[in-house]
Amino acid sequence: MQNDEIIISATNVDKFFGTFQALTKVNLTVSKGERMVICGPSGSGKSTLIRCLNGLEFHDAGEIIVDGIEVHVGSKELKTLRQEVGMVFQQFNLFPHLTILENLSIGPIRVRGVSKAEAEAQARKYLERVHIPEQADKYPNQLSGGQQQRVAIARSLCMETRIMLFDEPTSALDPEMINEVLDVMVELADSGMTMIVVTHEMGFARKVADTMVFMEEGRIVEVAPPEKFFTAPDSERCKMFLSQILEH
């Protein structure tokens, strides 16, 4: 799926929370259509990194360019950027006061100025795609976690995003619901979407990833294609991490 056109580039990115350095000299490039999986121990800066890519956090040094837009505080193009870059959160963050259909259509209606009828038709199309068309008129708290997360994916798709960021999308789910969400993500990967996924689901990573990234203590330690990553990673820390999570 992947071609050589670079859609995301981060150069020497530093990020501080107070005096704590969350990211240190991070360099990363993502090509159009590339599926990247980022893993690493908790607190290693994985979430911070992807949150910097759509301006939910702002980096303190270095440069991040996403789809030709430079991400920085107060950028006038942030709104444009966020329409290009969808984000799926660990805690779903659906809007509890709106129905599922409204959750999906409010972005297109209010942000992209699409008509209500068109937005709802599109919302139903994407609900179909995440396999829950029958839930359109319910409220989020009436759905299971797995269904809510699929709605959240559909909400991002409704914005016609070109890049999707996933921040531990299955970590808050009951085990029996993880697969229904991963299945949708695999289908999405097959459709050619550029995806960056922070996850510990290594089965999923093996199946879809073009590139594996291992982070530790705010640094990128290893970047490799999955064949190499899972069998012969260069760094010792990465080997140890993999042996810990793959043993079970």
Added chain:
Amino acid sequence: MVHISPLTRFRRSPVTAVGLYLLVVGSIIWAAYTGAQSMGYNWQWYRIPKYFYTLSDDGFQWGEIMIGLVKTLQLSATAFALAVLIGLIVALLRLSGLVVGKAVAVGFLEFVRNIPILVLLYLFYYVLGPIFGLNRYTASILCLGVFHGALISEIFRAGIAAVPVGQWEASKSIGMSTGQAYRYIVLPQSVRFMLPPMTGEVVHLVKSSAIVSVIAVAELTTIGRNIISDTYMSFEIWFTIAAVYLVVTLALSIGVSFVEKKYTVEQ
């Protein structure tokens, strides 16, 4: 099964509760009545109804108390609308993250909260009044609006802060501006948190509107004073005025709790 002693059972029974309540209310009324009796007070309750309404050859007419009540309600409603507007602006300034906005909001809040409402009313009527040509009614509305606006801004602030930060992030990540996130996502959700304290504030406002009687705005309390200066029935009139306030504020509380229930069911 837990053993409950007869004494505890007696204390917890609803019959006992109602009995105690009647006993307390009864003693208060009895104390007031005998007190008034012993000072030779001449009760004239029969003269009260005409202050509510009269039925004569000219037909039905509202009495002075009802006219005063309408004025109080008008005053309260206008002042409340103003207070909500001021409260929202102050809360948004405070949450804006702008240093100047925050300073203005906090300065306003501390100023208004820390001077007596009576002094604030004098400021509006005797100081700003002549400068800007405000009449008593406008000065009263501004005073009540500003005073309660400060209190309401804190209700807004708490209500907005109670919405999880993930809702902001989700709004931003689908490209919404801060204004859109407030309007479509955050404020509708914070209504649920704001309704109960807001009811308290409306009741508080209706009650504190009585203060404008000191600058002779013709509302309920002023009317009461006027009737007393004509008739000397201070006991009957003040009891009556208190009861009218009580009816209004209770009706408001019950009304809002009804709305609140409906709202939570819909959620």
